[in-house]
Amino acid sequence: MTVFNFVFKRYFKRPSSIFFLLILPIALVFLPMGEWPPIPLGFQYYGILLLFISVKLTSIIMIDRENKVLLRIGVAPITHFQYLLENLLAYGIILIGLNMIVVIMGSIVYRESFNYYLLLFIIYSFFSMTALGFSLAWYSLFQNKDTATSILSGVIMLMAMVGGVLWPIQIMPVILQRLAMLLPTYWLGQSITFLAFRAPISEQIIPLTMMLIFSILFLIVGSRRKII
Amino acid sequence: MLIAHISNGVKRYGTHLSLDNVDLDIYQGEILGLLGPNGAGKTTLIHSLVGLLKIDSGVIEVFGKDQKKNLLEIKKQIGLVTQEVSIFWDLTARENLEFFGGIYGLRGEVLKQRVDEVLEIVGLSEYARKLPTKFSGGMQRRLNIACALVHKPKFLILDEPTVGIDPQSRSYILETIKKLNSEGTTVLYTTHYIEEVQSIASRVAIMDQGHIIARGTIDELVRKIQYEEKINLEVIDPTKDLISKIEKIHGVKQVVGKENIIQIISSVESGNLDRILNIARESGGVKSVNTEKPSLEDVFLTLTGRKLRDGGEDSYDS
Numbered sequence: 001m002t003v004f005n006f007v008f009k010r011y012f013k014r015p016s017s018i019f020f021l022l023i024l025p026i027a028l029v030f031l032p033m034g035e036w037p038p039i040p041l042g043f044q045y046y047g048i049l050l051l052f053i054s055v056k057l058t059s060i061i062m063i064d065r066e067n068k069v070l071l072r073i074g075v076a077p078i079t080h081f082q083y084l085l086e087n088l089l090a091y092g093i094i095l096i097g098l099n100m101i102v103v104i105m106g107s108i109v110y111r112e113s114f115n116y117y118l119l120l121f122i123i124y125s126f127f128s129m130t131a132l133g134f135s136l137a138w139y140s141l142f143q144n145k146d147t148a149t150s151i152l153s154g155v156i157m158l159m160a161m162v163g164g165v166l167w168p169i170q171i172m173p174v175i176l177q178r179l180a181m182l183l184p185t186y187w188l189g190q191s192i193t194f195l196a197f198r199a200p201i202s203e204q205i206i207p208l209t210m211m212l213i214f215s216i217l218f219l220i221v222g223s224r225r226k227i228i
Numbered sequence: 229m230l231i232a233h234i235s236n237g238v239k240r241y242g243t244h245l246s247l248d249n250v251d252l253d254i255y256q257g258e259i260l261g262l263l264g265p266n267g268a269g270k271t272t273l274i275h276s277l278v279g280l281l282k283i284d285s286g287v288i289e290v291f292g293k294d295q296k297k298n299l300l301e302i303k304k305q306i307g308l309v310t311q312e313v314s315i316f317w318d319l320t321a322r323e324n325l326e327f328f329g330g331i332y333g334l335r336g337e338v339l340k341q342r343v344d345e346v347l348e349i350v351g352l353s354e355y356a357r358k359l360p361t362k363f364s365g366g367m368q369r370r371l372n373i374a375c376a377l378v379h380k381p382k383f384l385i386l387d388e389p390t391v392g393i394d395p396q397s398r399s400y401i402l403e404t405i406k407k408l409n410s411e412g413t414t415v416l417y418t419t420h421y422i423e424e425v426q427s428i429a430s431r432v433a434i435m436d437q438g439h440i441i442a443r444g445t446i447d448e449l450v451r452k453i454q455y456e457e458k459i460n461l462e463v464i465d466p467t468k469d470l471i472s473k474i475e476k477i478h479g480v481k482q483v484v485g486k487e488n489i490i491q492i493i494s495s496v497e498s499g500n501l502d503r504i505l506n507i508a509r510e511s512g513g514v515k516s517v518n519t520e521k522p523s524l525e526d527v528f529l530t531l532t533g534r535k536l537r538d539g540g541e542d543s544y545d546s
Contacts, residue, residue, distance in 0.1 A: 002330030010318055068314035072375065075278045076331045077303040 003083055007090035010060060020053050021098055029105045036168050037196030040110055043120065046102060047127055047188045048160045050095065054131035055152055057091040062139040062148060084223050088132060095128035123191045126211040130184045133218025140222045164189035184214040229256040231383050231414045232277055237286035239272050246272040247283065248438035254416055259409050261429030262418040269438040270418040271311060274387050278308050304332065307381030309389045313372045315360055321371050322356040325378045332379035342378055349404060350374040366397025373401065384408065385416045390424065402428050422524045436532045449527045458520040459492040459501060465512030466490055473507050
């Protein structure tokens with residue numbers, strides 16, 4: 001589990017990690033209540049933050065590829081699959097830990113039922129996997145980290161807007177509403193909306209399944225890129 | 229005993245044949261210098277040997293085992309020093325070594341001890357807690373080598389490990405490789421610096437355009453192209469009689485006198501140097517003598533029709 005252990009060592013060495021993993025999420029929790037859906041804005045926007053944090057996390061793989069460290073790892077008695085798995089496991093644990101902190105903080109600030117926060121935690125955890133898969137797939141398309149990240153922020157914001165995370169999807173043209181279903185952020189938005197309106201848990205099955213499918217598809221695309 | 233063996237190795241990139249029916253044996257305990265210009269196929273050969281690339285056809289055996297079937301097992305005993313410095317820039321020298329030792333299965337006290345040993349070998353003990361971004365180019369190269377040594381490989385492959393560094397670091401690295409070899413590590417050393425190969429290799433393979441075009445010890449390779457040697461003789465009294473006597477020696481092909489210097493072209497290994505010196509001593513005495521033999525560079529030039537560093541981007545400055 002050397003790769004797994006060193007992810008923590010490397011990620012928490014970066015000063016920006018403190019900002020992304022502590023200051024930003026905590027600040028989000030204190031955002032006011034939204035009008036539509038009726039849920040604290042922080043809970044609504046947290047999905048976007050998850051995408052940005054995933055991008056920061058998976059950039060470690062991109063940096064290793066750029067620095068040719070992957071070449072050296074490729075010569076070691078460790079498979080490419082094992083390397084990816086250990087990385088993704090570490091990233092997943094970091095994100096799930098963060099989700100837990102945000103949900104617990106939220107439960108202190110906004111007093112809702114235990115089930116409400118449990119479901120919120122599950123939604124975030126599903127979307128964390130999707131976000132990690134998306135970042136991995138995105139980086140696999142590029143040779144160079146700077147090129148990959150230069151337009152990534154724009155892509156994430158576009159996904160958030162079209163997916164209905166920033167505003168109700170109903171205000172958009174019908175064609176865009178349909179196209180939005182091809183984005184993982186749409187299913188996150190749906191899930192959060194169902195939670196806000198206290199829909200039955202069974203309503204969550206489709207959006208959570210879609211997030212899972214997106215995770216698997218992204219991970220397949222992202223893991224196809226080999227060492228050299 | 230064979231450490232690695234590749235036969236009929238073929239690797240294509242589209243229409244370009246990067247390895248063209250390569251045959252190569254690497255024996256236990258030797259330093260094999262793999263010499264060739266940029267684009268000769270050296271790195272492709274190395275990457276194929278360590279399993280980073282799959283050859284299109286041919287057989288690779290390492291430690292007597294089929295590489296395809298036993299890749300993970302083989303990898304445990306191979307160390308690769310990459311052409312570019314491939315280390316974690318956000319980890320200290322010690323952490324880098326701990327990582328690479330860790331992925332080879334070293335743990336706890338064994339790992340710590342091995343990291344200390346390797347830092348000592350490459351002369352970076354004092355800088356163990358520093359980030360490589362603070363290192364000089366030579367120190368970074370040494371850390372790059374250390375990362376390949378931490379698991380104590382039986383077979384060390386170095387892919388142009390001294391490109392772009394200062395003479396002192398280059399010399400340190402070459403001495404380190406010699407020391408490792410004397411302790412039992414088999415080394416495959418690729419470079420396009422002939423001087424390095426002459427300094428450390430016990431055997432040389434010359435590669436060009438995907439082929440191994442020659443192999444053997446440096447003397448064997450030189451002998452392949454060596455038919456004549458040039459003897460420069462500085463004498464006290466360069467008389468016509470002396471020149472005439474030298475010309476009559478069997479195997480002497482040409483004698484040219486210019487002031488006190490007599491240049492003689494003679495068949496190689498004819499024993500003529502002794503004869504010439506005896507005659508010169510009897511005719512007044514010898515001030516100095518030197519012979520010019522073909523170098524490895526001449527071997528390369530003869531075999532490929534071009535210089536090793538034609539179009540090369542850097543120079544050997546030691």
